[in-house]
Each structure stands twice: as structure tokens, then as C-alpha cells.
Amino acid sequence: MTPVGTVTSDHHTPAPRRLAARALETTAENPWPVRLLSSKITEYVSKMAPLWVEGQVVQLNRRPGANLAFLTLRDTDADMSLPVSVHARVLAAVEAPLQEGSHVVVHAKPVFWPKRGTLQLQADALRPVGVGELLARIEHLKRVLAAEGLFDADRKVPLPFLPATVGLICGRESKAEHDVVVNARTRWPSVRFEIREVAVQGSRAVAEVCQALAELDADPAVEVIVVARGGGAVEDLLPFSNESLVRAAAACRTPLVSAIGHETDAPLLDLVADYRASTPTDAAKHVVPDVAEERRGLTHARQRIRHAVRARLHGEQQGLAALRSRPVMADPHAVVERREEEVRHARTAATRAFAWRTDRAAGELGGLVGSLRALSPAATLARGYAVLRTHDGEVVRDPDQVEPGDQLEALLARGRLVLEVGYGDEADE
Template sequence: MSIGEQTTPAPRRLAARAGETTAENPWPVRLLSSKIDEYIARMSPLWVEGQIVQLNRRPGASLAFLTLRDTAADMSLPVAVQSRVLAAMPTPVQEGAHVVVHAKPTFWPKRGSLQLQADELRPVGVGELLARIEHLKRVLAAEGLFDAGRKLPLPFLPRRAGLICGRESKAEHDVVVNAHARWPALHFEIREVAVQGARAVPEVLAALRELDADPEVEVIVIARGGGAVEDLLPFSNEALVRAAAACRTPIVSAIGHETDNPLLDLVADYRASTPTDAAKRIVPDVAEQRRGLAQSRQRIRQAIAGRLAAERRGLDHLRSRPVVANPHALITVRAEEVARLRTAARQAVRWRTERAAGDLRATHAQLRALSPAATLARGYAVLRDGRGHVVQSSDGVEPGQRLEALLGSGRLDVEVVAAAAQQLPPADVGAL
């Protein structure tokens, strides 16, 4: 190779699949756009349902453009449709209409946008919408979302209430004015949202979740005035109904007139016939409460007065009794009885003492008569040897032995001169 020759770099080999790309070997935008275009081009035409939220038609233009939004989520897709298709519809298409569209997804690689190319539009009739609502109603009822046992009781006197309503709507005026007329101290947290159309469901859902998360809000009112069946469809939306059922804060539904019955009414903790009725349910009437308080006070006074009168009558009855009229009478009677018992007790003790003293004297005389001391007092003596034994016979002593003689008064020491046994005559024994 000569010095003047230039070398051409070899072309970079691109990754065959998206998962094989790296920072050093990326796909260029044109390749990714073409890949997306190829993928979407393989998609078959399909039917898609939604609500028209924006419609642009220019006189003389062959194409019209509209935005099709999901009725339950904040998602939308652009749609291009031939003007002749719109003109062939039995009723003119307007923004807010609920339709089904037969379209083919198309990707525009140059600007990287996705669009639906529609070749047919069909409006969803009221009958079909009501049939769908009735089917959803049966499904939710089978799940127990309408059961009375799961409904929360409304607070007796909430300090703060949430209100979801239309912007500057009459429903808002009816709820706030009537509630303040009944209880002026009630504070409202108001969330003004779209109450019909494609934005109604997401905005009501966001407001409901925000108020339910506020610990100071004790009850939530969802209010809307009356309208056609199509206007009240957002309040039969499955996502909104399930969100209301999951709320921890009691919900009062005041949608439309008394004859209207969206599914939100069935899942709410209380269904108000009108927004005015909702205001009457969330707070008591201060004038009525004052009247009730006055009546309660009057009943309490009457009850206390009646109780006092009954107690006075009881006291008068007690005072009329003899024992209360003369309290000393009972004491006097008892004192006389105590005196009689005391006298009888003294007499009984004296009699028993005297009788016992007589018995004691008799026993004492008998003991003295039987006592050896009485015999000694008559001149007899008792002889005892040196060991303290009583001498009963002359055979037990010897001449010269010293004895002790016990007399009736004192004692003597004696000495045996002679000891001779001698039998006393019977007369002498009898004298003893």
C-alpha cells in the first residue's frame, strides 16, 4: 500500500436483536423506528372502545382527527378517520360520545408517533351501556360489595367533611349551604372535579383517595346534579365503585335525583336522594339539637323535683312514727327492762351466795368434827418415834426411847419408862 492511498473503515456490524445492543454497539434511531414500524404493521385491525374527548374536522378535508380516551384510566390514543365515515353515521358524532372504533394501528417512523387508522365507528347505545352496568352490578353484588354488613356508620357530629362535586355546581351549593344552616361549625374540604365526560372517573378517583387519606376528614360526600344516563355513567365505573368500597372513611353518595341509581349509590355507606338530603344526613340540625337539649333539661328538672318530693314524703312518714316523734321512748323502755334484769340478777347472785355460804359453813363444821385436830383438842395426844412414825402399840417402843407427843396445842418430848401391853376396857374405848 502506498503512502497516498486511504483506507475505508469496515462497516460496523449491528446487533440482530434489541437485547444484544450495548453502549458500544447501539442501534441507530432509524433502525429502531423501522423495527417498531415492522412490528406494528404485522398487527391486525381490531375493535377498540373509548370516549371521544377531542374532535377536529375541517371543512373540505378528507380526514378528521379525534382523541379516544379510556373511560376508566387516564390513557388516550389519536385516531384518524375518513370524513365520509363520520358523515355516514346515523347521528352526528360529538365530543363525549361513547364509541367503538374499528382501526388499524399505524406507526409513523419519521416523528415516532402511533396512530389508529379507523374505517368504521359505532356509537355505544344506552341500552348496551345499561346492560353492561347490570352485568357489573351482579358481579359486584356476588363479591359482597353491596352488603349492609360492610357499610360504615356515619359520624354523629363530624368536624370536617370532604365534598367531591362539579366546578361551581349547584350540588356544591346545596350541600354546603344546607349543611352550614344546620351546623355552622362544620368545615368542608372541597374537591371540584369533572363529574361527566372522559376526565370524570380519574379526577373523582384522585379526589376520593386524597380525602380518604386525610385523617381529619370524617365523612366524604360525592354529589352531582341530575342528568341523562350517559352523564351519570362515570359513577357506575368499576374502578370508581371498587375504590369507594375500599375507603376507610364513610361515604355519602348524592348522585342525580331520587330516581337515578348509579352503582356508587349501592356501595356507598349512605345513599342520599339529593345533595340537599346529603347535607341533612351528615350533620344534625343545631336548632333541633337545642330544642332536644332544652327538653332533656326540663325532663331532668322534673325527674329531680319528683325524686325530691318522694324523698320528702318518705321523711314525713318516718317523722310520723312514734319512735321518731319521741326518740327517748325506746331508750326509756329499754332502760326499765335493763333495771329489772339487773335487780333480778342481783337477787339471784345474793341468794346463790347466801346458800353457798351456808353450805360452806356446814361443810366446815363437818370437816372440823372429823379432823384429828378436834380429837387432840379434847385432850388426846399422838406419839411419834424418831423417824416420824405414829406409835400405835406399846410393843413398838422400848424403855428409855424418846418419843414426840403431839397435843391439841403444841408438842412434848417424852421418854418411855416402861412398856407394857394393856387392853383398854370396852367402856373406855366407847368413851373415845
Template sequence: MAETPQPRRLAERALDTTAENPWPLRLLSSKMSQYIDRMPPVWVEGQVVQLNRRPGAGLAFLTLRDTAADMSLSVTVHPRVLAAVTAPLDDGAHVVVHAKPTFWPKRGSLQLEANELRAVGVGELLARIEHLKRVLAAEGLFDADRKVPLPFLPGTVGLVCGRESKAEHDVVVNARARWPGLQFETREVAVQGARAVEEVSAAVSELDADPAVEVIVVARGGGGVEDLLPFSNESLVRAVAACRTPLVSAIGHETDTPLFDLVADYRASTPTDAARRIVPDVAEQRRGLAQSRDRIRQAVRARLRREEETLAALRSRPVLADPYAVVSRREEDVAAARLAATRTFSWRLERAAGDLDALRGRLRALSPAATLARGYSVLRSHDGDVIRTAGDVEPGDQLEALLAEGRLVVEVQGDPDG
């Protein structure tokens, strides 16, 4: 008789499962349900989307979406819980929900069962925004030195706006009226509601990555405080702060001040104002060019006129009327100076000649040659020494006698001392 196969022993923990000993799906779903059932109720914050109220139904359904990330959960709400909410719960409404997480094993879905729902009031939201504003300001995200100057004439403008919105029309039409042919890279996104933060952030990042886009404009036609709440979202504000392309904010009216305006490089009061800011007015530039050309022309003409007057004044001077007059006058001066120099030089030569004759006479009078001419002679020994006394020679010495004309050789006779 064949033995009855024993049932497989399943692992107690998920870590103990193997390919040879896996858990059945029903066991995993059961364990997930047990784990989630042990979770206590929790307060959750988010935005309401896809609220579905069916008359006579025991439950209402809505989707609670995160205000900064693409995440959502289904929520079931009893009609009496909805009835207790005094504020209108339209799509995009900001709420906090007290709910118990529930896992449905058959569908494999997770949802929240809400037992209390509260709309977040405008005052509370504004208080949160003010706190976030102080935090971001302390980080330096609103500092003026972080602002990037807008280009004078961008070739391509990135435009983030609502789908088929008047803001898009105002920016494009007014900008092209000022500078025809301006190119736009347009991203139509949700500019209010639950998807605004995600879509605007993605559009700004995409345009920032495009090297052809030189300036980005984020535009919408104003709105109430609730409509502009996405533009004070921390995630969106930080995305704009990280943008390297100059960015213009045109999302509110003059009195609206979402945090998006503070972090942008330039805040325009309206989409039309943004159009005027991103490009110059071609007509105004042409007028300025014409005025500059006229000023240059007038300056050149005035300079030519002054130079002509200066040239005429120079021509009227005597030196230019008769150029040889100056030379003629200087010629007479040069002749007189030459004559004076010649006379002075001749006089100095004559005086020097007289002085030279006098010196020559004195030299001759003092010269030994003049003495010799008077009959005297000079005796010198064979060594050339001059004989001054008789004791300088001895008998028989031959001496040289220098005469006025010629010389003689003489011999000493007898005793020179006798």
C-alpha cells in the same frame, strides 16, 4: 493509496445491539413501523375527547380515551365514517372503533386509522352495567354488613364535587346552616366526561388518606343516564369499596341508581339530603336538650314531692308524734315479765331446796356413818380391806376399827373360829 473504510455491519436483532454497535434511530423507527404494519385492524372501545372536524379537510382527528385509566391514542377518521354515525359524537361519547394501528417514523408517533366507528347505545351500556352489577354483588361489594356507620358529628367533611357546582353550594350551605363552623376539605373534579373516573377516584383516595376527614360526600346535581355513566364504572366502584372512611353518595336523583350508590355507605337522594344526613341540626339538638332538661326537672320535682309526702305521712304516725309512748308501753311489759320471772325462779329454788333436803335425808339414812352412829364399827385390815368374817383374820392381827367418831386399833385374841 489509502483504503476505503468498510461500512459497519449492523446487528440483525435488537438483542444483538451493543454500546459499540448500536442501531441508528432510523433503523429502529423503520423496524417499529414494519412491526406495527403487520398488525391487523382491531376493534377498540373508549371515550371520544377533542374531536376536531375541519371543514373541507380530508381527515378528522379525535382522541380516544380509556374509560377507566389515564391512557389515550390519537385517531384519524375520514369524514364519511363520521357521517355514518347516527348518534351525536360529543366529548365523552362512548364508542367502539375499528382501526388499524399506524406508526409515523418521522414524528415517532403512534395513531389509529379508523375505518368504522359506532356509538355505544344507552341500552347496551345499561346492559353492561347490569352485568357488572351482578358480578360485583356476587363479590359482596354491595352487602349491608360492609356499610360503615356515619359519625354523629364529624369535625371535617371531605367533599368531592364539580367545579363551582350548585351541588357544592347545596352541601356546604345547608350543612353549615345545620351546624355552623363545620369544616370542609373540598376537591373540585370532573364529575362527568372522560376524566370523571380518574379524577373522582383520585379525590376519594386522597380524602380517605387524610386522618382529619371523618366522612366523605361525593355530590353532583343529577343528570341523564350518559352523564352518570362514570359512576357505574368498575374502576371507580372498586375505589369506593376500598375506601375506609364513611362515604355518602349524592350524585343522582331519586330515580337514578348508578353502581356508585350501591357501594357507598349511605345514599342521599340529593346534595341537600346529604347535608342533612352528615351533621345534626343544631337548633333541633338544642330543642331536644331543652326538652330533656325540662323532663329531668319535672322528674326531680315529682320525686321530691313524693318524698315530701312520704315524710309527712311518717311524721303523722303516733310513734313519731310521741316517740316515748312505745318505750313506756314496753317498760310495763318488761316489769311484768321481770316479776313473773322472779316469782318463777323463787318457786323453782324453793322446790329444788325441798327436793335437796329429802335427798339429803335419804342419803343419811343409807349412809354407813348413820350405822356407825348407832354403835356399830367397821374393821379393816392393815391393807385397808374390810373384815366381813372371822376367817378373814388370825390371832395377833391388828385391825383398825372405824367408829362414828374416831378410830381404834384392836388386836385379835384367841382363835377367831372358837
């Protein structure tokens, strides 16, 4: 059936008005009245089936003697919440006492109240999420993030040696803030802090910490960021194992220090941070150096440098003194004169040796000449002998070599003669 309204004509006579059947058909001239929209929403919501929903209890209102209790169920990852009404007997059936901050799963049906224009969940069952189940979820998330490489060592960057400005995310007027600021300024008085005080537990913690982290990471003056919180129960530290917060920390470009709880606490933020401090005080000791220790280091370094320079100068002075004490440095000409004397002696010895050698060689040569002369045919010729040769140059050693009338050449000691072979008696021969 098409909704019908009334309009007023020029004669002030009401006339029926046909309303739009669907929301898309409404116009400024033909809108829906509030009652119709409320009825539409009520009709739509009433078609929804009951469901299980998880969240954190942030408000719990129980009145003595009342049949209904009211609580606010808040999403742990986003700033969203829904009101929930629950019967007192359902709360009484919960084993562990329900408190604000408890994680629960609720079986409820959405209900829209048209008069107030509000949406509410009517719960008929409520179960707290135990610590063991929460830890199991964190362990599962840990394996997932580790498989993605968010905890790898090569992603971590070293902290700056002396940051001028430190970003600090902590609770409002918390002891963790005091520990970080006081200890850091005790170590290095000139260090500056950009502090963001946020909720560090409860339903708003994740959103506020992520927002503060984004603000400090975008500030170019901030060189390192510290997220600090004191110790607490496992439920109190759950925001720092939240997937959204861990991924926001992994995306942070500024070096990040996690100082959550005590040394035994291990939220996932510790694994993704560039440095994990056991306590807020430990974080202060690592983000800035100790000025007294640095001064002592400078003093010791100056002493070592001074000692090294003095030792080097002393060694060079000793070496120079040793060089100057050498005879060559006392009388540089002595070396030249000594070498000159050595050369002179060498020349004299060489001259003597050469003369002795030449004299000996001359004597040997004379002896050889005498022997040669003694053995020479010329010496034989000098004693009156002659050598006969034929006209062919053949030496005559036997009379049978020649015939009477042959011409012979007689070689004498001085000159030569030409002879003719004659005839003689055998007796004369």
C-alpha cells in the same frame, strides 16, 4: 441483510459500520439510528390486524369539506388515549350524531407514522354504544359485584355523629359543592371541609375521583367523605358506575356518603357507599347534626331532667311528711308504752289462767286421791280387816288353800301378825 453504517477514522476517511441486527444487540458504541428504529416499529405495527376497540370520544375535529376527521379515543378506566383518523363518509353513516363524551366502538388498524413518531388508528367503521347497552353492562357489573358481597349491609359502617372535618369530592365550582357546604355550615357552623374539586364526568372523572378518594381516606383528620354531583343524563353519570371507582369506594376505610344526581338516579356508587343521599343537600343534612335542633333537644332534656328531679323531691317530701305525721314519730314512747301495757295485761291474764288451772287441777287431784283411798286395800284394812298370805306370798281366799299347822301372815292396817292354822269343829266353822 445486516444494516451497514459509516464511521470516521483518524484520517477522516469514512468506513462502513455493521449495525446490530436486533434491538438487544445495540450498545452505546453501536446504536441504531432513528430511521432504523422507526422502520422497525413501522414494520411491526403494519403486521397487526385490524381490530375493534372501545373508548370515549374526548376530542372531535371535523373540518367542513375535508375528507378526514380526527378524534381522540380515551379509555374510560385509565388515563390513556389514542388518536383516530376516520373518513367523513364513515362519520356520516353513524345514525346518532357523534359528540364529545360519546361511547363508541371503532374498527380500525394501527398505523405508525415514522416521520412524526406517532401511533394512530385508521378507522373504517364506527358504532356508538347506546344507553340501553350501557345500562345492560352496568346491570351485569352490578350482579357481579353483588355476588362478591360489595353491597352487603354488614359492610356498611355508621356515620360519625359530629365529624370535625368532612371530606368533599365534587366538580369544580359546582352547585353540588355549594349545596353541601352551605347547608352543612348552616346546620353546624364550625364544621371544616377538605374539598377536592375533580372532573365528575368525562374521561378523566374516574381517575380523578379515585385519586381524591385515596387522598381523603389517607387523611386522619377526615372523619367522613362525601362524593357529590348534580343530576345529569345517564351518560354523564357513567363514571360513578365504573368498576374501578366502585371498588375504590368499597376499599375506603372512612365512612362514605354518595350524593350523585337526583333521587331517581342510581349509580353503583350508591350501593357500595355507607349512606346513599338522595341529593347533595340531603347529604349535608346527614353528615352533621342541626345545631338549633340539638340545642332544642338539650333544652327539652334539661327541662325533663328538672321536672323529674322536682317530682322525685316532691314525692320524697310527701313520703317524709307522711312518716312524720304518724303517731309513732310524734310520740315514739307511745308504741313502747302500749306494748308494755299489752305485755302487762298478758302477764296478768297468764297468771290468772295458770292459777285457775292449778286450782282446778288440785281439786281434781283431791277427788282422785279420795277415790283412790276409798278403793285402796289399806282403807279396808283400816276398818279392821286383815289379808292372809301364805309363806309363798299367796293371798288366802279359801280355807282349802291351807292345811292345819300352816304358818300364815296377816297384814293389818298397822303392821302384821304370824298365825298358825289350827283344828276346829265343823259346827264352829
